[in-house]
Amino acid sequence: KNQVEQSPQSLIILEGKNCTLQCNYTVSPFSNLRWYKQDTGRGPVSLTIMTFSENTKSNGRYTATLDADTKQSSLHITASQLSDSASYICVVIFLSGGYNKLIFGAGTRLAVHP
Amino acid sequence: NAGVTQTPKFRILKIGQSMTLQCTQDMNHNYMYWYRQDPGMGLKLIYYSVGAGITDKGEVPNGYNVSRSTTEDFPLRLELAAPSQTSVYFCASSYSGTGTYEQYFGPGTRLTVT
Numbered sequence: 001k002n003q004v005e006q007s008p009q010s011l012i013i014l015e016g017k018n019c020t021l022q023c024n025y026t027v028s029p030f031s032n033l034r035w036y037k038q039d040t041g042r043g044p045v046s047l048t049i050m051t052f053s054e055n056t057k058s059n060g061r062y063t064a065t066l067d068a069d070t071k072q073s074s075l076h077i078t079a080s081q082l083s084d085s086a087s088y089i090c091v092v093i094f095l096s097g098g099y100n101k102l103i104f105g106a107g108t109r110l111a112v113h114p
Numbered sequence: 115n116a117g118v119t120q121t122p123k124f125r126i127l128k129i130g131q132s133m134t135l136q137c138t139q140d141m142n143h144n145y146m147y148w149y150r151q152d153p154g155m156g157l158k159l160i161y162y163s164v165g166a167g168i169t170d171k172g173e174v175p176n177g178y179n180v181s182r183s184t185t186e187d188f189p190l191r192l193e194l195a196a197p198s199q200t201s202v203y204f205c206a207s208s209y210s211g212t213g214t215y216e217q218y219f220g221p222g223t224r225l226t227v228t
Contacts, residue, residue, distance in 0.1 A: 004156065032214055043118070043204050043219030044157075051214065089156070099145075099164070099211030104156030 002027040004092050004105035012111045017080055021108045023073040023090030031100065035064050035075045036089040038107065044089055047075070080112045115140050118220035120205050126226045127195040135190040135223050137205030145208045146188040147172075147217065148180065150201040157204065163188055164211060195227045 004025045013019050025033075032051045036044035048057045048064040050073070056065050061078045077084055087107040093100050121136045139146065144165045149157040159172030163182040177199060179191040188207075192199060202224050206217040 009154075034216075041222070043206075043221050045219070046216050049214055049216070095212060099162075100213075100215075102157075102159070102217070104158075106154055106156050 006105040010109040021075045025092045027092040031093045034091045038087040085112045120220040137188045139207040143207035145211045147206040149204045
């Protein structure tokens with residue numbers, strides 16, 4: 001069964017600290033993987049996309065890694081800011097029936113405290 | 115560009131009532147999607163459309179109907195509201211349904227059925 005599991009479910013860190021969020025998936029065949037940021041009361045917004053051949057991708061203070069062999073991805077946030085408080089969702093995409101199908105993780109809820 | 119817009123933002127329905135959730139995008143995207151997000155769960159695809167006049171079921175279509183008469187609009191209809199339909203509903207759009215094209219999400223509609 002195609003599944004995406006994220007850990008931890010929630011995380012509290014102090015402003016300025018780093019953190020790493022984990023994503024394990026069993027989706028096959030794999031096409032690409034996105035990390036989305038979802039602010040409270042808003043829709044998800046894409047942070048990074050990684051294809052099968054990419055190991056790492058950065059977007060400012062966000063760095064995503066991908067190990068397609070172990071089917072794991074991580075999102076590392078450097079020097080956290082209060083505005084990083086949000087849910088971070090790992091989404092694995094595969095091609096089925098001629099179009100992309102998205103499998104969403106439940107998300108990690110991050111709270112950055114001053 | 116306004117992107118993807120949704121109305122209403124919030125709605126409370128009584129069991130058995132009907133309503134339509136509106137979704138409009140101004141990016142001239144061919145593909146549009148409806149998802150629901152339940153607490154602690156990943157987003158689930160309800161219906162999708164590959165272009166005007168063409169719609170298809172997603173993972174959880176029961177209790178919903180859609181239409182796509184124009185490229186811009188993709189309304190979601192609930193005919194007989196049930197408590198199980200209490201959720202946050204997101205509309206999304208993408209230029210293509212394959213490759214690495216990003217899905218852009220609207221701000222969501224929070225629906226409560228009592």
